[in-house]
Amino acid sequence: MSRLVVVSNRVGPVRETAKAGGLAVAIVDALRTDGGVWFGWSGDISPEGTHGPVKREEAGRISLLTIDIDQAAYDTHYAGFCNRTLWPIFHYRLDLAHFDRELERGYWNVNNRFATRLFPLLEDDDVIWVHDYHFLALGSKLRTMGANQPIGFFLHIPFPVPEVFTALPNHEALARAMLAYDVVGFQTRRDANAFIRFFVEEYGAQVTEDGLLTVQGRTIKVGAFPIGIDTDTFRQFSLSPEANRQGKRLKTLPGDRCYVIGVDRIDYTKGLVERFRAFSKLLENYPENRNHVSLIQVAPTSRDELDAYIEIRQELEQITGNVNGRFSDLDWTPIRLTTRPLRRRSLAGLYRACRVGLVTPVRDGMNLVAKEYVAAQSEVDPGVLVLSRFAGAAESLDAAIIVNPYDVEDTAEGIQRAVIMPLDERRDRWRQLFSKVQGEDIEAWYSNFLGALRATARKAA
Numbered sequence: 056m057s058r059l060v061v062v063s064n065r066v067g068p069v070r071e072t073a074k075a076g077g078l079a080v081a082i083v084d085a086l087r088t089d090g091g092v093w094f095g096w097s098g099d100i101s102p103e104g105t106h107g108p109v110k111r112e113e114a115g116r117i118s119l120l121t122i123d124i125d126q127a128a129y130d131t132h133y134a135g136f137c138n139r140t141l142w143p144i145f146h147y148r149l150d151l152a153h154f155d156r157e158l159e160r161g162y163w164n165v166n167n168r169f170a171t172r173l174f175p176l177l178e179d180d181d182v183i184w185v186h187d188y189h190f191l192a193l194g195s196k197l198r199t200m201g202a203n204q205p206i207g208f209f210l211h212i213p214f215p216v217p218e219v220f221t222a223l224p225n226h227e228a229l230a231r232a233m234l235a236y237d238v239v240g241f242q243t244r245r246d247a248n249a250f251i252r253f254f255v256e257e258y259g260a261q262v263t264e265d266g267l268l269t270v271q272g273r274t275i276k277v278g279a280f281p282i283g284i285d286t287d288t289f290r291q292f293s294l295s296p297e298a299n300r301q302g303k304r305l306k307t308l309p310g311d312r313c314y315v316i317g318v319d320r321i322d323y324t325k326g327l328v329e330r331f332r333a334f335s336k337l338l339e340n341y342p343e344n345r346n347h348v349s350l351i352q353v354a355p356t357s358r359d360e361l362d363a364y365i366e367i368r369q370e371l372e373q374i375t376g377n378v379n380g381r382f383s384d385l386d387w388t389p390i391r392l393t394t395r396p397l398r399r400r401s402l403a404g405l406y407r408a409c410r411v412g413l414v415t416p417v418r419d420g421m422n423l424v425a426k427e428y429v430a431a432q433s434e435v436d437p438g439v440l441v442l443s444r445f446a447g448a449a450e451s452l453d454a455a456i457i458v459n460p461y462d463v464e465d466t467a468e469g470i471q472r473a474v475i476m477p478l479d480e481r482r483d484r485w486r487q488l489f490s491k492v493q494g495e496d497i498e499a500w501y502s503n504f505l506g507a508l509r510a511t512a513r514k515a516a
């Protein structure tokens with residue numbers, strides 16, 4: 056079997072997966088089976104930057120190879136074009152996007168530098184899998200240097216419809232660079248279609264039913280490869296002593312309590328402000344929930360340096376203060392907001408102890424929290440998932456209560472339906488959801504993607 060080389064912006068952690076987020080867990084899983092190389096940024100900023108040495112670390116059969124970047128590369132690539140330009144545009148927030156030629160140059164430069172450092176490390180029969188919006192153009196630089204191994208790309212965030220994508224200055228160059236990959240994978244059918252539609256409308260591309268896109272002398276495979284979780288392991292986490300302890304912390308509070316849980320990085324795509332307003336509306340419109348239903352929001356901060364994120368945090372604290380000031384009682388607090396991150400076992404225990412999982416992003420590639428919540432439920436007395444129609448997860452998890460996160464009344468009504476839902480209906484919906492979460496798990500994701508990528512190698516041979 057050919058060696059797998061994974062490229063992503065952040066590399067690891069491999070050992071402390073108890074703390075890792077979805078992407079790292081997924082990559083470790085894909086690499087652990089047959090071993091391979093994981094190449095990317097070390098997380099360090101140094102004056103030598105990408106010209107410094109390649110750092111090596113072995114973790115079982117996985118070799119972690121990383122390089123530093125310098126401050127200017129960090130500012131223009133990661134904190135610049137990636138998070139201030141591509142992230143908002145790909146999440147349909149043109150109003151927040153920042154356009155600056157210098158950031159764009161930094162982006163191309165970092166993509167070229169990473170490709171240049173990776174190229175000499177490659178072997179002839181490697182299979183290369185590049186991840187996410189940080190490296191849209193990395194494959195094309197590898198090709199110009201002479202790499203002819205199969206190279207696949209997976210986008211973890213949404214791909215916007217052409218009407219939005221074309222607002223990005225010089226979008227043509229980025230889109231054309233993506234044609235260097237043999238397989239381009241998206242989270243949902245909707246994203247894959249948006250990408251295909253761009254090439255059909257702007258370049259007259261031809262496309263077959265099984266997703267072969269022919270344009271500008273290249274034929275590539277475009278498809279949906281919905282990411283999932285390691286369902287069995289996460290379910291086991293939810294039954295662990297640590298999970299139990301976490302669940303009991305809720306149960307020791309007085310009265311007949313019902314908990315609604317949200318877990319998200321603080322980010323404007325996650326619809327947190329809208330969610331808090333919806334919860335306030337729930338207490339206003341359905342007063343029977345006062346002294347009864349509480350929202351627990353776990354919201355570890357991220358990308359603190361960006362103004363947009365600081366503002367959200369302040370706004371959330373303000374709404375929490377208002378709602379708690381208006382409704383709370385001596386022994387009941389409507390909203391609890393914690394920005395302290397939890398270990399995965401504790402998180403699983405919290406999910407299991409909460410009657411409602413509230414996942415209401417205004418736009419999200421997939422959203423693994425929705426799948427984790429389902430995986431952690433008891434089959435005898437399962438909770439209810441309330442899910443935004445704009446999460447990629449809604450494409451398959453249609454047995455959830457689907458809401459429009461922009462419509463505060465609709466979301467409040469969705470939570471109310473979940474709170475009062477009879478046991479039979481809860482079980483019925485949960486069974487449907489769980490079977491989807493199990494079917495589209497992490498292993499299905501990487502084996503389908505790598506299967507498609509390896510198939511292109513066989514065709515070329």
Ligand code: GDG
Nearest residue numbers: 074076077211282355396397398399419420421422423424
């Ligand atoms: C991107 C796309 C796509 C959160 N708080 C804690 C914690 N988490 C974990 C969750 C989950 C992960 O972080 C978040 O994953 P999401 O999928 O919700 O979102 P993004 O970080 O935005 O990820 C997204 C994903 O890539 C994968 O392709 O689904 O659409 O935006 O696993 O549990 N984990 C721990 N403590 C916390 O406090 N341990």
